Amino acid sequence: MPVVLENLGKRFGDGAPVLDDVNATIAKGEFVALLGASGCGKSTLLNIMAGLEHPTSGALEVPSDGAAFMFQDSALFPWLTARGNIELALQLADKSSTKASRRARATELLELVHLGGAGDKRPHELSGGMRQRVALARSLAQDRQLLLMDEPFAALDAITRDLLHDELERIWKETGRTIVFVTHNVREAVRLGQRVLLLSSRPGRVVAEWDVTEEHRTDAGRAGELTGVITRRLREEIRRHAK
Ligand SMILES: Nc1ncnc2c1ncn2[C@@H]1O[C@H](COP(=O)(O)OP(=O)(O)O)[C@@H](O)[C@H]1O
Ligand SMILES: [Mg+2]
Known part of the structure; x- marks a missing residue:
């Protein structure tokens, strides 16, 4: 089932609208990056897709089982191990699951995010990148087709972030999830x-979109060109609204 946003609007109280007339359709299994300047309403839009906020106008269609969510901050429970955090999510996702099945599935998920050896560590014993891997495994444990990610790697150093980009791409291909990934980068x-x-x-609205083709993936020069085009467009947006 696709995600459909139709003339979606949102205002908080009697303030100016944060989102106005947002239209988008996201196909099942698609990976969409939602880009915008800080404060333009990206998190608000994601929260609406997650059902955490309600739109004030328009309509949206999301899968009936809801969405899994991953934030910038891993938001792990500090008193649980990496494995414990994942097993808890599995338990919440399926209350009739057995302890043994959760243990086995948590092991698979830890392997999937390449944390096989770190399951017994608690969050404070893990690096920022490892914590985000646990958070990713936990969001996959929620077992929803739609995965919403709100700047999940923004606080990581560049090298760790590059590594997690590779991992996320692999996991997306392996799991066939629909991903909406918010970033200002x-x-x-x-x-x-x-x-x-x-x-x-002000207001947030989808004003442009670009397809990233196989050619961009394999040719760094082409990817660089597209990055330049999008950056110029983003700067225009920021300038327009700074006036
Ligand atoms: N619960 C809220 N109440 C009032 N204003 C809010 C609330 N949540 C977000 N906003 C406002 O909506 C705008 C967009 O915020 P946000 O969606 O967090 O932007 P982004 O994620 O793109 O940085 C900001 O001006 C913010 O202050
Ligand atoms: Mg945000």
Whole structure:
């Protein structure tokens, strides 16, 4: 089932609208990068897709089982091990699951995010990148087709982030999830998305979109060109709304 956003609007109280007339369709299994300046309403839009906020106008269609969510901050429970955090998510996703089945599935998920050896560590014993891997495994444990990611790698150093981009791409291909990935980083959007949607500021609205083709993936020069084009467009948006 696709995700459909139709003339979606959102205002908080009687303030100016944060989102206005947002239209987008995201196909099942698609990886969409949602790009925009800070404060333009990206998190608000993602929260609406997650059902955490309600739109004030328009309509949306999301899968009936809801969405899994991953944030910038791993938000792991500090008193649980990496494995414990994942097993808890499995238990919440399926209350009738057995302890043994959760243990086996947690082991698979730890392997999937390349944390096979770190399951017994608690969050404070892990690096930032490892914590985000646990958070990713936990969001996969929720077992939803739709995965919403809100700047999940923004706080990581560049090398760790590059590594996680590779991992996320592999996991997306292996699991066939539909992913909406929010970022303010153009390079990250081009690296990950099959499609990049640009959200304008005040009000937030999808003002441009680009397809990222196989050619961009295999040719760094072409990827660089596209990054340049999108960056210029994003700068225009920021300038327009700074006036
Ligand atoms: N619960 C809220 N109440 C009032 N204003 C909010 C609320 N959540 C977000 N906003 C406002 O909406 C705008 C967009 O915020 P947000 O969606 O967090 O932007 P982004 O994620 O793109 O940085 C900001 O101006 C923010 O202050
Ligand atoms: Mg945000």
